[in-house]
Amino acid sequence: MSQHSIRVGVVGANGYTGIELLRLLVNHPHVDIRQVTSRAEAGQPVSASLPQLAGRLDLAFSAPDAAALAECELVFFTTPNATAMHMTPALLEAGCRVIDLSADFRLHDAAVWSDWYGEAHACPELLGEAVYGLPELNREAVRQARLVANPGCYPTAVSLALLPLLEAAVADPARLIADAKSGVSGAGRKANLGTQFCEAGENFKAYGAAGHRHLPEIVQTLTAAAGSQPVLTFVPHLVPMIRGIHATIYAELNDTTVDLQALYERRYAGEPFVSVEAAGSHPETRMVRGSNHCRLAVHRPDAAYSGASRAVVLAVIDNLVKGAAGQALQNMNLMYGWPETAGLDNQVALIP
Ligand SMILES: NC(=O)C1=CN([C@@H]2O[C@H](COP(=O)(O)OP(=O)(O)OC[C@H]3O[C@@H](n4cnc5c(N)ncnc54)[C@H](OP(=O)(O)O)[C@@H]3O)[C@@H](O)[C@H]2O)C=CC1
Numbered sequence: 001m002s003q004h005s006i007r008v009g010v011v012g013a014n015g016y017t018g019i020e021l022l023r024l025l026v027n028h029p030h031v032d033i034r035q036v037t038s039r040a041e042a043g044q045p046v047s048a049s050l051p052q053l054a055g056r057l058d059l060a061f062s063a064p065d066a067a068a069l070a071e072c073e074l075v076f077f078t079t080p081n082a083t084a085m086h087m088t089p090a091l092l093e094a095g096c097r098v099i100d101l102s103a104d105f106r107l108h109d110a111a112v113w114s115d116w117y118g119e120a121h122a123c124p125e126l127l128g129e130a131v132y133g134l135p136e137l138n139r140e141a142v143r144q145a146r147l148v149a150n151p152g153c154y155p156t157a158v159s160l161a162l163l164p165l166l167e168a169a170v171a172d173p174a175r176l177i178a179d180a181k182s183g184v185s186g187a188g189r190k191a192n193l194g195t196q197f198c199e200a201g202e203n204f205k206a207y208g209a210a211g212h213r214h215l216p217e218i219v220q221t222l223t224a225a226a227g228s229q230p231v232l233t234f235v236p237h238l239v240p241m242i243r244g245i246h247a248t249i250y251a252e253l254n255d256t257t258v259d260l261q262a263l264y265e266r267r268y269a270g271e272p273f274v275s276v277e278a279a280g281s282h283p284e285t286r287m288v289r290g291s292n293h294c295r296l297a298v299h300r301p302d303a304a305y306s307g308a309s310r311a312v313v314l315a316v317i318d319n320l321v322k323g324a325a326g327q328a329l330q331n332m333n334l335m336y337g338w339p340e341t342a343g344l345d346n347q348v349a350l351i352p
């Protein structure tokens, strides 16, 4: 371990994003993991339930305790929504920095948050301070942040796919469609009838078509990019795979002369974790499995036949990595001035 290590805690470390975060953190050169919490497994060695970590993380799970966590310099929350907001004020007060992987600090407006999450926000005064941790949009603000709201998995894929079109004002912000599919780990590890093998396997379904809580989050991000509030139809689907998100975006171009390939390549030039694939590509979820990459491809399918002005953008991420734990690590690297890729390179599975 490096002498420049920071003391880190993970609240909710035996859930899917928590486990994924531990996988990445044990390989990070500047991290000393001090606290990993699970109420269900408190007192049990981490290696009892995660033997892959034996010899890498010799700690026991503990029950979440604000005083113990306050000894950490950085605390990650990988907990259900409406959990982190109850502990974060005390941790910030104690001088910790916080990266929350849940949705508690993603929306700027407490009333909108309450509408979608069904209860009053416990610390609305922090919503203005929290930095939305999409590095490709907010890199400089993340560096200075003491509270980072890590984006949701669908919002990461959809926002990265749409930002170039809206920032350059070449698409109509009032006619956007995001048709997105997620693997089942996106729903978390907790028991849930709809994610059981016999329910989710050999099956394919849409859900949340009447309104999903990621819609206001995506709209908030795109509003900043477009300069006005876009109208987005967002429909998520559950596919019978474990990891991965595939988003297909449909946008009406208001400038049909624009070279979309060049636009996307320019927007993401130098980004360590966003790749714009060659023209005509169809990125697949297995290409990003276990990695922090978002792979994008942009198409104009109708142009040759009808001159229609529709762009189709394809985006794939691993929901647990770029959609959660990997992006959180990327944000940590920015907050502490380390190379943005520390602990995140060489994570691409070539054979799924
Ligand atoms: N899964 C995904 O792909 C993504 C998830 N997210 C978000 O990340 C967060 C975690 O998701 P995920 O890992 O999938 O969820 P899981 O259900 O897999 O894990 C939740 C974890 O939180 C702990 N926990 C539950 N309730 C509390 C509580 N009241 N206080 C403290 N700890 C608690 C659980 O352990 P125990 O009960 O033992 O304490 C468990 O470790 C959620 O907010 C989710 O929306 C964000 C992006 C992607």
Ligand SMILES: CC(=O)N[C@@H](CCC(=O)OP(=O)(O)O)C(=O)O
Pocket: 081, 101, 102, 103, 152, 153, 154, 182, 183, 184, 185, 186, 187, 188, 214, 236, 238
């Ligand atoms: C497949 C599946 O169920 N996915 C989850 C999204 C996971 C996520 O990112 O949720 P948060 O915004 O709460 O962090 C869902 O649609 O609810």
